Amino acid sequence: MSDSDHRPIVDEPLPLPQRWGEAELTRLTTMVGQSSLFYWKGPQTTALLEEFRRHYPLKHCFPCSSGSASLHIAVAALRLRPGDEVVVPPITDMGSLIGILYQQGVPVFADLDPRTYNLAPAAVRAAITPRTRAIMAVHLAGNPCDLAALSLIAREHHLALIEDCAQSWGARWQDQPVGTIGDFGCYSFNDFKHVSCGDGGMVGTNDDQRGNGLSRWGDKFYNRIVGGRDPEELAPNYRMSEPQAAVAAAQLTKLADIVARRRDAGDLLTSSLTGTLGVVPPFVAQGNTHSYWFYMLRLELAHFKATRDEVAAAFQAEGIACGAGYIPRPVYRYPVFRNHNFFGGAWPIRDAGYTSMDYRTVTCPVAEAILADCIVLRLNEAMHDDYIQKVARAVRTVAGRLLR
Numbered sequence: 001m002s003d004s005d006h007r008p009i010v011d012e013p014l015p016l017p018q019r020w021g022e023a024e025l026t027r028l029t030t031m032v033g034q035s036s037l038f039y040w041k042g043p044q045t046t047a048l049l050e051e052f053r054r055h056y057p058l059k060h061c062f063p064c065s066s067g068s069a070s071l072h073i074a075v076a077a078l079r080l081r082p083g084d085e086v087v088v089p090p091i092t093d094m095g096s097l098i099g100i101l102y103q104q105g106v107p108v109f110a111d112l113d114p115r116t117y118n119l120a121p122a123a124v125r126a127a128i129t130p131r132t133r134a135i136m137a138v139h140l141a142g143n144p145c146d147l148a149a150l151s152l153i154a155r156e157h158h159l160a161l162i163e164d165c166a167q168s169w170g171a172r173w174q175d176q177p178v179g180t181i182g183d184f185g186c187y188s189f190n191d192f193k194h195v196s197c198g199d200g201g202m203v204g205t206n207d208d209q210r211g212n213g214l215s216r217w218g219d220k221f222y223n224r225i226v227g228g229r230d231p232e233e234l235a236p237n238y239r240m241s242e243p244q245a246a247v248a249a250a251q252l253t254k255l256a257d258i259v260a261r262r263r264d265a266g267d268l269l270t271s272s273l274t275g276t277l278g279v280v281p282p283f284v285a286q287g288n289t290h291s292y293w294f295y296m297l298r299l300e301l302a303h304f305k306a307t308r309d310e311v312a313a314a315f316q317a318e319g320i321a322c323g324a325g326y327i328p329r330p331v332y333r334y335p336v337f338r339n340h341n342f343f344g345g346a347w348p349i350r351d352a353g354y355t356s357m358d359y360r361t362v363t364c365p366v367a368e369a370i371l372a373d374c375i376v377l378r379l380n381e382a383m384h385d386d387y388i389q390k391v392a393r394a395v396r397t398v399a400g401r402l403l404r
């Protein structure tokens with residue numbers, strides 16, 4: 001049989017969901033009749049907050065312009081001093097780190113759990129210094145972090161726990177929604193997430209002390225309640241406006257269905273792959289719900305006579321929508337960190353002696369290993385069980401063919 005005759009095991013096009021429709025149109029249609037598109041007391045923003053709190057009952061919430069903005073607001077609300085440290089994972093989006101750096105804080109990278117790809121509590125403990133102020137728990141791909149262990153460490157050391165839920169809409173830790181366990185929950189509505197309004201974010205907290213002024217950290221530190229412009233602090237404009245809020249509010253009415261389908265699809269893939277020699281599905285701790293923003297598995301390369309990239313190419317040849325690897329390298333190896341190039345080629349807090357952090361010397365071996373042997377499979381709510389079974393069959397077949 002020639003290559004052109006090869007019929008892939010996944011022999012149908014990648015199913016894609018219809019993401020926006022009547023619900024969004026209805027809200028947008030109402031919105032165009034409004035006299036203002038400003039967020040403060042805006043009807044779409046009010047609806048968004050209501051929908052959001054149905055899923056995440058957080059007392060103080062602020063809809064903002066992106067997930068990065070939500071994380072920046074949470075960090076700003078901690079009022080870091082220059083050189084204060086935040087423990088972070090090395091596999092994440094830049095959005096987790098931008099706010100820390102802009103607030104003159106220092107991201108300190110701690111290594112990961114090899115099975116969940118989330119922060120390893122022991123590594124977090126080892127990264128704590130007298131300058132540590134917070135831990136940023138990124139629930140990667142939709143798999144909840146070990147929040148029992150991270151909360152305990154945070155309490156013991158009087159640290160804030162920020163949950164980066166950008167990738168984990170609908171995920172649950174011990175049946176509680178992620179983002180409601182730590183001190184802050186931060187969410188993204190960017191185009192690639194479970195729910196989207198193009199770009200947007202949400203930050204929330206149950207802490208009255210930090211929560212009462214939360215919106216000010218994303219609204220030039222203006223006080224909309226008493227009015228007037230007399231800011232006591234420096235804060236950017238990260239507001240979300242009514243058009244985004246309209247779409248985001250409508251999207252959240254679909255979240256439960258989207259997540260239920262993704263969870264079932266991801267869990268089915270894992271149960272179908274369990275026991276396949278050389279293939280390690282993601283580990284979900286007992287009692288947690290993974291919401292599968294993507295499906296990342298690892299290969300035990302010692303079992304294969306092919307490289308990771310060759311295995312990924314063979315998966316693709318069988319019709320699997322996947323990519324070799326995730327981010328190209330751990331974040332601390334990005335040129336911006338390697339060169340300490342944060343502000344015009346310099347890092348003022350380091351130059352002024354507030355930190356001696358040197359990112360050129362950082363290594364997290366588990367994160368490096370994960371990025372060297374992982375494969376990311378696309379997963380979405382339009383994939384029916386039959387399709388997932390074909391994906392699983394294709395993975396098992398390719399693995400069997402390429403084993404030593």
Ligand SMILES: Cc1ncc(COP(=O)(O)O)c(C=O)c1O
Pocket residue numbers: 066067068069092093094095096138164166167188189190199200201
């Ligand atoms: C883990 C994580 N944190 C933060 C962000 C930033 O979100 P946004 O793109 O909305 O700024 C992302 C976005 O990809 C993310 O995946």
